[in-house]
Each structure stands twice: as structure tokens, then as C-alpha cells.
Amino acid sequence: MEALLKINDEKCIACYACVRACPVKAIRVSSEKEKPEIIPERCIGCGSCVAACGPGAIDIRDSREALKKLLKNKQRVAALVDPSIAGEFPDITDYRKFVQMLRTLGFDLVHEVSFGADLVARAYSALFDQSRGKFYIMTNDPVTVDYIRKYKPSLLPNLAPLLPPAAATAGVVRKISGNDTRMVYISPLIASKNEILGFEGESSIDLAITFVELRDLFSEAGIHETDLEYSDFDEPLGYKGSFFPLANGIIQAAGISEELPDSKVITIEGKGIIEGIDEFEESVSTIKCHFNLYYKEFLMGRGTSLGGKRYLRRSHLIKYVNKRFKTLDMDSWRSAMERFSEMDLSRDFKADDQSLTLPPPERIQQILKELDKEGESNLGCGACGYASCRDFATAIAQGLAIPEMCNTFAIRNRQDHIRSLKISNEKLAQTQEALRKSERIAQREKEAAREATEIVRRMLHKLPSMVVICDQNLKILQTNHSFIELLGEEASEINEVVPGLAGADLKTLLPYHFYNLFTYVLTHNESITNRDINFEDKILNVSIFVIEKEKIVGAVIRDMSAPEVQKEEVVKRLTEVIDKNLGLVQQIGFILGEGASETERMLNSIIESYKSRRDLKEE
Numbered sequence: 001m002e003a004l005l006k007i008n009d010e011k012c013i014a015c016y017a018c019v020r021a022c023p024v025k026a027i028r029v030s031s032e033k034e035k036p037e038i039i040p041e042r043c044i045g046c047g048s049c050v051a052a053c054g055p056g057a058i059d060i061r062d063s064r065e066a067l068k069k070l071l072k073n074k075q076r077v078a079a080l081v082d083p084s085i086a087g088e089f090p091d092i093t094d095y096r097k098f099v100q101m102l103r104t105l106g107f108d109l110v111h112e113v114s115f116g117a118d119l120v121a122r123a124y125s126a127l128f129d130q131s132r133g134k135f136y137i138m139t140n141d142p143v144t145v146d147y148i149r150k151y152k153p154s155l156l157p158n159l160a161p162l163l164p165p166a167a168a169t170a171g172v173v174r175k176i177s178g179n180d181t182r183m184v185y186i187s188p189l190i191a192s193k194n195e196i197l198g199f200e201g202e203s204s205i206d207l208a209i210t211f212v213e214l215r216d217l218f219s220e221a222g223i224h225e226t227d228l229e230y231s232d233f234d235e236p237l238g239y240k241g242s243f244f245p246l247a248n249g250i251i252q253a254a255g256i257s258e259e260l261p262d263s264k265v266i267t268i269e270g271k272g273i274i275e276g277i278d279e280f281e282e283s284v285s286t287i288k289c290h291f292n293l294y295y296k297e298f299l300m301g302r303g304t305s306l307g308g309k310r311y312l313r314r315s316h317l318i319k320y321v322n323k324r325f326k327t328l329d330m331d332s333w334r335s336a337m338e339r340f341s342e343m344d345l346s347r348d349f350k351a352d353d354q355s356l357t358l359p360p361p362e363r364i365q366q367i368l369k370e371l372d373k374e375g376e377s378n379l380g381c382g383a384c385g386y387a388s389c390r391d392f393a394t395a396i397a398q399g400l401a402i403p404e405m406c407n408t409f410a411i412r413n414r415q416d417h418i419r420s421l422k423i424s425n426e427k428l429a430q431t432q433e434a435l436r437k438s439e440r441i442a443q444r445e446k447e448a449a450r451e452a453t454e455i456v457r458r459m460l461h462k463l464p465s466m467v468v469i470c471d472q473n474l475k476i477l478q479t480n481h482s483f484i485e486l487l488g489e490e491a492s493e494i495n496e497v498v499p500g501l502a503g504a505d506l507k508t509l510l511p512y513h514f515y516n517l518f519t520y521v522l523t524h525n526e527s528i529t530n531r532d533i534n535f536e537d538k539i540l541n542v543s544i545f546v547i548e549k550e551k552i553v554g555a556v557i558r559d560m561s562a563p564e565v566q567k568e569e570v571v572k573r574l575t576e577v578i579d580k581n582l583g584l585v586q587q588i589g590f591i592l593g594e595g596a597s598e599t600e601r602m603l604n605s606i607i608e609s610y611k612s613r614r615d616l617k618e619e
């Protein structure tokens with residue numbers, strides 16, 4: 001079954017007014033969920049949260065569709081009308097028009113609950129007369145009954161074991177019209193929607209709808225009193241039970257004295273019933289009274305329209321009852337009371353204990369410390385909805401509340417938050433400035449690197465030697481004009497489209513024995529220097545060296561057939577011959593004396609004369 005009440009997250013503004021209003025803390029606020037949620041098992045259907053919620057974010061289980069379905073059914077359907085209608089529908093000039101409106105809506109029978117209230121009132125009178133020192137809590141108010149079942153189950157034996165008027169009326173109507181008659185209770189309380197689930201047998205009720213829902217259904221069906229004839233309630237009609245919507249109405253109907261000092265019944269109405277139940281539990285043996293409790297007088301129940309005036313409704317009720325009294329046939333009433341005198345009005349109650357385990361004192365102490373409420377355990381502003389800071393800390397430990405519900409905690413947190421936001425903002429500004437600086441430096445470095453690359457690129461092109469740099473896949477990264485010239489015209493043409501042959505595959509440009517030297521250097525990470533190789537009709541002197549291990553290699557290549565290289569190479573190699581043989585020459589000189597020195601002089605003169613010829617030619 002759908003929960004009786006549900007918070008609509010779309011409408012809820014998380015003001016927690018409902019949490020503060022709930023007398024049994026059935027509304028949980030958790031850090032996982034931004035909006036509060038009603039715990040159906042803990043809810044007693046008092047409707048205080050609905051009244052407290054400004055944005056109207058609490059939805060009540062809707063019974064209108066279920067009623068329409070029931071009325072379409074072929075079975076007979078009886079409306080059991082609470083006398084509070086007089087307070088809710090003063091706009092309907094005569095109650096008999098109201099009865100006809102219900103018949104027009106589709107009800108086959110329309111009974112007022114006041115006759116059931118008369119039977120129940122008589123049963124209370126008898127119960128109290130025979131109570132023999134036992135004191136009872138009256139059970140006409142479903143909110144009170146649910147409160148005791150859930151939060152004071154030890155008092156179940158003190159709940160008066162009597163049906164409420166609506167269930168008693170259902171029993172009467174079934175006896176008259178048959179067991180297959182379906183019953184709909186038209187109630188001023190939303191709690192009735194859950195209460196009826198507990199009635200069985202001939203007292204069972206199929207559906208409860210509120211006055212507010214009934215108004216909607218009249219309006220939806222276009223039913224107005226002006227178009228209708230008069231029609232009275234189906235018999236049996238009630239008598240003083242019609243005062244039942246007033247807190248002490250049932251006492252009056254039962255003829256129980258309320259005169260002091262003899263009165264044996266204390267009537268409490270409003271949230272004070274919780275305190276009353278506590279006192280009953282503690283001191284009933286001294287108080288020696290039965291308790292008649294109403295969380296809310298039925299006239300003002302949450303199933304009535306919001307904004308109704310209590311005493312105005314009361315006067316409407318009294319006028320309505322007086323009007324009915326004028327036409328009531330007392331003999332018929334007495335005979336009906338006699339007819340149903342043996343009817344079973346008993347009921348029992350099942351405990352549904354919802355009390356929570358108390359957290360360990362150290363945990364509560366720790367929470368109070370976090371709230372900065374140590375030493376204030378018995379005081380509190382009440383803004384969180386709990387009677388004291390200790391109760392609030394207990395609720396936090398039980399998972400029903402969060403610290404942010406405490407105003408002072410929230411304000412302090414907000415100030416801390418603002419402070420930390422300020423600090424974060426300052427840090428952010430500093431970081432942004434540092435970032436801007438780094439960006440400027442990086443930009444300058446990038447510019448310098450770009451310039452350096454350009455210089456290197458230009459230098460490479462000016463070099464007479466051939467230069468090529470390639471990656472591990474032998475794709476060209478950089479090269480120079482001399483190398484491109486070596487490769488021939490086709491390479492020069494490609495160079496015009498792709499400057500520096502960037503990305504070209506060395507394997508397609510050079511023969512295997514040539515590019516394999518690059519592969520060797522890449523795989524062995526070992527440079528090759530001064531290797532002479534044949535390339536077309538040239539002898540090339542190749543040096544390949546590692547720039548980045550296994551990734552990038554570079555080569556300097558000289559054309560040994562070029563005249564300037566030839567001369568340079570002859571000088572270089574002669575010098576090498578002299579250097580290499582110098583030790584040997586010295587040894588020979590040591591052995592041969594002057595002869596060896598002469599040999600060295602001769603060789604040196606060859607070199608010098610060669611050098612001077614070259615210099616002259618260059619000049």
C-alpha cells in the first residue's frame with residue numbers, strides 16, 4: 001500500500017517546518033538526501049506536517065480514483081458520513097441536499113456515523129461503569145490509538161476495547177443491507193485512511209476519503225445542491241452521537257458526567273495528549289480517571305479544508321444537530337438502539353513498537369561537542385524541532401536529523417565557509433597570477449626555441465657536408481640542401497612541396513647498404529664514424545651518430561670525390577700516417593740517429609708544401 005504521506009521533492013524547499021511540527025519525529029533528514037522524507041512506519045497520521053508546510057509539498061494518499069472505481073461496481077455502496085460535514089460544508093444550505101448530492105455521485109445508501117456514535121457512547125458508559133478500578137484511554141481518535149501502538153505499547157491494555165463510531169456504523173449498515181454492501185467512510189481525518197485497515201468482519205470499511213476529496217469529486221462531477229431535491233439520511237438516524245466531532249461530544253452522548261468533582265473522564269485535545277499519555281502512564285492510579293484524547297478535534301481534522309475557523313465550524317455543527325433533533329423520531333431511535341444492543345462493538349489492538357534504541361552517552365556527548373552545545377544539554381531554542389539539544393543530538397545519532405538543522409551550527413558553518421571561501425579565492429588569485437607568469441615564461445621559451453630551431457635549420461643548410469636526421473622508422477625529420485642535391489632532381493622537386501623532405505622514408509631514397517647503416521646505429525645505439533661507401537658514382541664518407549637512443553639518429557656525409565674534400569682528406573690522412581708512425585719513427589730515429597730525423601723532416605716538408613699550394617690556390 002502506498003504511504004499515507006509523501007514529500008514532493010519538486011515542491012519542497014527544505015525549510016524543515018514539517019520536522020519541527022511532527023510530534024513523533026517521523027520525518028528524517030539525512031545528509032544523503034537534500035530533502036526530508038517521511039518514515040511511514042513512524043507516522044501516526046496527525047497531519048501536523050501538512051498544515052506546517054507552506055509550499056504544500058506534502059502529498060496525501062489520493063483515494064478519489066479508488067472511490068470512482070467502487071461506485072462503478074455493481075455492488076451496493078454505502079456512504080458513512082461523519083457529522084463534521086456541518087462544519088465543512090456550510091455552503092450547502094440544507095444537509096438533506098448534501099445527502100442527495102452523495103446519492104447523485106453514485107452512493108446507494110447514505111448513513112450518518114452519529115448512530116454508530118450513539119451505540120459506542122452507550123458502550124463506553126457501560127465499560128466505565130464496570131471498570132472496577134481499571135482506567136481506560138478512549139479509542140475514537142485514530143491518531144491517539146496509533147501513537148500508543150507505536151510509542152507506548154505498554155499502555156495497550158488500557159486502550160478501551162471498543163470500535164470507533166464509523167466501524168460501528170458499518171456493522172449496523174451491513175446488518176440492515178447485507179454483508180456484500182461496500183462501505184466508504186467520509187472522514188475529516190487523513191488518519192482514517194490507515195485506521196480502516198484495522199477493521200475486520202462486519203465492521204470492515206473498504207475505503208476512507210476526506211472531505212477535501214469529496215468536494216473535488218462533487219465539482220468534477222458537476223454536482224450542485226441547487227439542481228437537487230431534498231433527501232434524508234438512511235435510517236437508523238443518530239441522536240446525540242452527532243456531537244461526536246467535538247472533543248467531549250461522545251462523553252455528552254454517553255451521558256457521562258463532566259461535573260467536578262465527580263467527573264471520571266479527563267478530555268484533552270491537541271498536542272497535549274502526548275503529555276497526557278505520559279501522565280496517565282506514570283500516575284493513573286492517583287489520577288483515577290479515564291482519558292478521552294483527541295490529537296485534533298474532528299471538526300478541524302486535516303481532511304477538512306485548510307483555513308477553517310474552529311468556533312465557526314462548531315456553531316455550524318450545533319445548528320445542524322439542533323435542526324436534526326427537531327425532526328428526529330425518538331421512539332424510532334430508541335427502538336433502533338434496542339435492536340442493535342447486542343451488536344459486538346469490541347476490538348483489539350496490536351503493538352507496533354517504533355521506539356528507537358538510545359545511543360551510548362559518549363556518542364551523544366561527542367555530537368554535542370561537535371555542535372558546540374556541551375553544557376546546554378537541557379536547554380535549546382527548539383528551532384531544530386527537538387525539545388533540547390540533547391534530544392537533537394540523540395536524533396542525529398539515530399539517523400533522524402543532521403547537525404545543519406541547528407541554527408547556530410548552520411550560521412557558524414556558514415561563517416567558516418565564507419572565511420574558507422575568502423582564503424580559497426585569494427589562493428586562486430595567486431595561482432592565477434603564477435599561471436599567467438608561467439604562461440609568459442613558457443611563451444618566451446617557446447619563441448626562443450623556435451628561433452634556435454630556425455637558426456639550426458639555416459646553419460644546416462649552409463653546411464657543405466650533407467646532413468640528415470631521421471627517426472626509428474627511418475622517416476626524415478630534418479635534412480639540408482647538400483643531402484637533397486645528393487639524392488637528385490626528384491628529391492629536389494619533393495623538397496619544394498615538402499620542405500626538408502620531412503616525413504620522407506629514407507628506405508625509398510637510399511640503397512639498402514646505405515640506409516642499413518642507419519638501422520644498425522638505431523638498433524645498436526652505437527655510432528659509425530668515417531665509413532666510406534659507394535653511392536652511385538661517388539665515394540661517400542659517412543658518420544652516423546645517436547641523437548636519442550633508439551629513436552633519433554643523425555648523419556654527416558661527405559662526398560670524397562669533391563676536390564676540397566680530397567685535399568683536406570689527403571692532408572688529414574697524411575697527418576694521421578705521421579701521427580701513427582711517429583712512435584715508430586722515433587724508435588727508428590733512436591736506432592738510426594740523424595737518418596730518421598731526416599725522414600721526418602722530409603715528410604713534414606711534403607705536408608707543408610701541399611698545404612701552401614692549397615692556400616695559394618684558394619687565394
Ligand code: SF4
Pocket residue numbers: 005021022023024025026027038042043044045046047048049050
Ligand atoms: S502526519 Fe504527523 S506523524 Fe506523520 S509525519 Fe506528519 S507530523 Fe509526523
Ligand code: SF4
Pocket residue numbers: 007011012013014015016017018019036052053054055056057058
Ligand atoms: S515543511 Fe514542506 S517545504 Fe518545508 S521541508 Fe517540510 S516538506 Fe519541505
